[in-house]
């Protein structure tokens with residue numbers, strides 16, 4: 001079996017993985033990057049809007065404290081506050097560093113990095129390049145890896161001496177020596193041959209889980225591999241019940257269902273209407289936001305020109321509110337012909353202005369849906385977009401509870417609480433990618449001896465099983481049923497009976513997944529790959545459903561029809577998922593959310609905190625304020 | 629709404645293969661990649677194809693459709709007659725791994741041969757100041773999604789294996805132009821573009837520009853200006869020196 005020795009193995013080549021690998025290599029560690037797709041194709045490439053960093057280039061009032069507050073509010077105070085603090089403080093440095101590696105962001109008049117407005121951010125804060133910021137980010141990091149390789153070639157005669165990319169290679173198991181990580185096991189997609197990484201530290205940067213849902217903005221890579229690998233290695237996942245449904249995904253044609261329609265459409269004047277032509281968002285302004293949003297169309301329309309004297313249009317409510325409203329309209333039978341609602345910008349702006357401001361949306365609808373958005377409305381509906389939950393990590397180092405295991409990016413949990421703000425993911429990748437890379441390097445430095453690889457036979461047997469069965473289930477069918485189940489029963493609005501039903505279906509699907517058979521050879525065989533991925537999707541779906549069933553409140557990306565209110569008691573409780581030792585099922589336990597540090601909690605007004613905290617916590621707040 | 633389409637897909641691995649015929653359902657609004665996926669799910673579970681974003685953003689799903697390099701996810705079935713047989717083959721310039729998946733490592737090799745962004749030593753992160761007009765030219769080239777279709781179509785290496793070692797291909801010649809036009813890059817790239825990366829092989833046929841799904845004007849905006857810079861540099865070294873001094877002052 002092909003075998004490689006490294007100090008640090010990074011699984012994932014998106015923003016988080018690349019930034020982690022760069023850090024580990026810069027700290028002198030021999031580093032491998034493993035990814036399922038070609039180098040430069042990870043999901044990060046799809047991000048459009050930008051990376052949030054309080055540089056204050058457009059509005060100088062912005063600073064890390066404002067960004068911290070916005071992030072906590074967005075997450076409805078469930079965030080790991082230490083992560084939110086580090087993120088807000090370090091994001092500007094991480095963005096500037098990209099520029100020194102060759103990134104070319106859009107500019108302000110005085111030559112600095114331009115920043116754009118986005119939902120939930122008080123000031124213009126998103127560094128961007130048109131609507132292709134993710135591409136710029138990934139290309140820059142990719143090119144930084146190449147720069148390091150060129151350096152190594154000069155120094156050591158081998159570009160891959162210290163950092164090497166193993167592309168189209170899928171990890172299926174983490175390996176351990178006793179309690180600690182000792183490596184990773186996987187297969188080459190191209191040949192089906194197995195590969196073993198012998199390494200004391202592994203950084204998970206595998207992204208999200210959207211492929212467990214039918215309607216999603218996510219790609220095939222998002223099968224929750226890192227989440228499952230962590231579970232199977234004995235690590236804990238938190239906040240798995242929180243999933244962000246972006247309100248506006250395409251709904252037609254079927255081939256593009258779920259593909260994202262950027263929030264900027266609404267920011268630039270687009271309005272949502274139902275089949276009766278009504279601008280229904282006015283009917284869905286929740287009490288907590290009543291004073292911040294316009295109540296008439298006239299006022300809402302004036303806001304675009306005069307923001308000081310008018311309140312915002314309700315189309316610009318937070319993502320979770322808009323997604324729920326659209327869902328309710330469709331359920332009430334007021335949807336568009338293809339099962340969404342209408343998003344119209346054609347009657348709002350002159351055609352030339354639309355093509356200037358929204359070039360890629362114009363292109364996307366024209367090419368894929370035969371819809372000219374300058375002439376007719378789009379049809380849109382909620383789409384599964386981002387998982388807030390993930391591996392529980394130490395904020396400063398990215399370390400998981402298993403020694404030698406680290407996680408960063410979408411696969412980690414805590415930073416975004418119950419709901420992520422747009423733009424906060426790209427900055428998260430950079431800040432915590434770097435920290436996890438450094439954490440892994442420091443961990444390796446502290447080891448007395450290298451751990452030994454064990455468990456190879458089991459890993460190999462498990463991976464080969466679908467190919468060795470004949471006449472079993474079609475993995476595509478099992479996958480499809482899981483997607484339907486999660487979409488319909490643990491989707492945007494949840495209730496106890498439906499979640500329980502989903503859990504029963506998941507149990508049956510687990511049995512069926514054990515019997516999937518893949519025909520064909522080991523060479524680039526997508527049917528086989530999917531059969532292997534099913535294990536991960538099922539484990540992750542079980543986490544989502546079990547945690548969703550337990551959390552009896554509604555908050556951010558978790559809405560319970562039977563518990564519509566937000567509860568201060570529940571805010572203090574984290575739901576922690578772990579796998580039973582044999583890896584066959586999930587247990588969920590409650591843990592206490594640690595209280596915010598005094599200087600951080602003092603950044604908020606008491607009146608705001610009253611909406612979220614218990615009496616006991618408010619007493620802590622009063623004490624903290626008195627002290628400062 | 630739906631109809632049965634005739635597809636002819638190249639299948640094979642290990643240097644051997646043939647076109648295989650399929651009849652497959654097509655629904656309204658679908659793209660070629662959807663149909664390939666339906667073949668996977670119903671008739672050919674091990675049919676190999678690359679894809680990620682399904683929205684023309686990642687450049688994974690490059691293939692040749694009726695002989696033309698296209699992104700499978702951006703080629704709508706409605707652009708074909710229902711009676712037409714649609715032939716799908718892998719990119720021709722790169723060795724086939726299996727079915728529609730080719731070995732594109734040539735491109736990553738070339739990427740590594742282009743010296744990286746080289747800023748002046750004394751500018752610190754956060755101190756970069758550039759005007760929008762000055763970054764726009766390089767930004768156009770950074771729209772590249774690395775679909776490698778321009779590399780695939782360029783006649784210098786399509787069917788000319790022997791030229792591969794000496795020719796970076798349009799995507800990476802454009803990368804040199806991008807860096808050369810970066811306001812803070814101080815490396816001299818003109819001579820090496822010509823001598824080491826094969827700019828001279830390009831005879832500006834514009835085939836690369838025609839296939840680029842990002843509509844980047846590779847030939848007009850990157851390759852031709854780069855050729856002009858090389859010529860300027862050959863005749864008058866001061867032109868090059870002058871432009872760099874000018875850049876540094878911004």
Ligand SMILES: Cc1cc2nc3c(=O)[nH]c(=O)nc-3n(C[C@H](O)[C@H](O)[C@H](O)COP(=O)(O)OP(=O)(O)OC[C@H]3O[C@@H](n4cnc5c(N)ncnc54)[C@H](O)[C@@H]3O)c2cc1C
Pocket residue numbers: 011012013014015016017034035036037042043044045046047048049050051052133134169170171172205206207208217218221225226260385386408409410411422423424425426427429
């Ligand atoms: C359409 C869209 C638009 C978005 N826009 C924005 C935006 O404007 N701003 C913002 O902040 N966020 C945005 N997001 C969210 C953001 O893009 C993602 O959360 C982020 O890119 C995730 O990065 P990552 O590094 O964690 O993982 P990814 O970039 O997804 O990378 C995951 C990597 O892990 C690898 N991998 C996975 N499993 C395995 C395995 N088993 N073995 C080996 N490798 C594996 C994959 O191959 C891949 O390389 C958007 C998301 C979408 C879908």
Ligand code: SF4
Pocket residue numbers: 781782783784797798829830831832833834835836837847851
């Ligand atoms: S213009 Fe030059 S690089 Fe482009 S296809 Fe023609 S010869 Fe190749």
Ligand code: SF4
Pocket residue numbers: 687771772773774775776777778779798799802836839840841842843844846
């Ligand atoms: S320049 Fe255009 S055709 Fe060439 S790789 Fe980039 S996106 Fe593809």
Ligand code: FES
Pocket residue numbers: 678679680681682683684685686687688689690699700701702
């Ligand atoms: S799948 Fe990404 S470009 Fe086609």
